[in-house]
Amino acid sequence: MPTNTAPADLYRHGLQLLLDKNIPAWVDLWDDNGIFEFPFAPEGWPKRLEGKAAVADYMRDYPDHIDLHDFPDVEIHQTTTAHTIVVEMRGVGRLVETDSPFDMTYIAVVTVKDGLITRYRDYWNPLAVLQDPASDFTGRS
Known part of the structure; x- marks a missing residue:
């Protein structure tokens, strides 16, 4: 993606990469020093990932x-x-x-x-994880 990509366009492109299960390309949307935060993460789950390498490690097995x-409902607010x-x-x-x-x-x-993600705060619902203990990956997006 070009460096002048609007955040909304970059985000939509990232969603398509996730649907395509192209995790390496999704990680490539990140700045080397990007921060991925999960403010509502339950105990034992990561609350903060620092750097593109940490994001790559976290997302590596996502499709598994x-x-x-x-993503049937997506609203992007400026x-x-x-x-x-x-x-x-x-x-x-x-x-799976x-x-x-x-x-x-x-x-x-x-x-x-x-044109790169520098900070991503993901406010996902931790109750879904607590209701389905068989899943160790429900809240990762």
Whole structure:
């Protein structure tokens, strides 16, 4: 993606990469020093990842845990900070290990600089993880 890509366009492109299960390309959307935060992560789950390498390690096996089928509801809101967006979205698919449905609602606050994600705060619902202990990956987006 070009360095002048608008945050909303970059984000939508990233969602398509996740649907395509192209995790390396999704990680390539990150700045080397990008920060991935999970403010609502339950005990024992990461709350903060620092750097593109940590994001890559965290996301490496994502398709082995969650088979995403669609993001049927995506609303992207512009903020007064030109490079930051707020995203409300829903991801649906199935949990690979149990073959049970996956349906998660997210709110994300994403900052982009020079066409790369520099900060991503993922406010996913930890109750979904606590309700399905067989899944060790439900909240990762």
